Amino acid sequence: MKIPLQGDVAAKIEAKLAKFSRGWAKLELDPLRRATSFKVLVLCEMLGGRTKAAEAAQLSDNTLDNYRHGIKDPTYATLGLMAEKAGIASCYLGGDWSFEADSVRIDLSGQAGAMRLPMPPGLMDNPSQPYIHGYDEIRPSSVAAATVIEDYWARLGLEPDAVSTFLAEGDSMVPTIADQSPVFVDTGDRDLVDGGIYALRIESSVFIRRVQRLIGGGLQLLADNNAAYPPQRIDETASAGLDIIGRVRSVAVAC
Structure with missing residues (x-):
């Protein structure tokens, strides 16, 4: 699809692109x-x-x-708010954007079926758009979070000591995160936000699910592979005692 640009917006984008692309190349x-x-x-x-x-x-x-220079990554919520204010549906944020004369082209052809690359760090709370294959259960990883450069955590606004690393297993979150990928969880963030992705301990296993609050109380735990894994409803009483390990903030692509 194409989004036509009004007035002198196209010229301004072209000028800014010429300026910022040099910085992107340098970085x-x-x-x-x-x-x-x-x-x-x-x-x-x-x-x-x-x-x-x-x-x-x-x-x-x-x-x-x-954000424009690429020094830090916006959250999905921030990018979605900007898109909404600009009159662009947030579902188009997962497409490939390009600038063409007096319009912006958004290519969504790769979203259905084909494997996609993950969103950059900081955009973990993306909606159910296909980026890469997913997982079911997770387990503690031998990959230590401390081995990741501190600058990476700084870009996410995280304290290294609060980051736990797990390995994804299975397919329940297809197509968000790859099987066997290191998943980084902020154990300092246990406040459930609607649409956020969290590591949860259920009985003796640890799972990752997207959380949706229900009107009247309670939660739904959502797998992105919803065709194979239906939503799991938790009533208000049970949700109050849910063991929340932390919020998923980033993921590395499995090698």
Whole structure:
């Protein structure tokens, strides 16, 4: 699909792209982070420039600039808010964006069936869009979180001591996370947020599920592979005693 750009927005995007692409090359951004920075850049201009975009997204100018430069990653919620303010449905954030003269082209052809690359760090709370294969149960990993460079955790706003590492197993979260991929869990964040992905201990096993709050109380635990794994409803009394290990914040691609 194509999104036509009004007024001089196209010219501004073209100018900003020429400027920022040099910085992206200098930083040697990987394709995922570069793609996210490009989306922020486009949305920023569609919202009227950095200052207006920062106000719309409830961010500081410097934070938004870090997103455009690729120094930090926005959360999915932030990117979704910017898209909403710009009149673009958040479901299009998972597509491949490109700039063409007076429009932005969004290619969604790779989302159904084909394996996709994961979203960049910080976008873990994406909706059920196909990026890569998923998992069922997880187990403690021999991969120590401390071995990951501190800058990575800083970009996610995490304390290294609060990060636990697990290995994904199975297929219940297809297509969000690959089987046997290291999954990084923030054990300091146990407050359930609607739509967030959490590591939960149920009886003697540890699972990862997306959480949905129900009207009137209680929760639904959702597997992204919902064709094979139906939602699991937990009433208000049981949900109050749910053993929450922490919130999933990132995942590495299995080798």
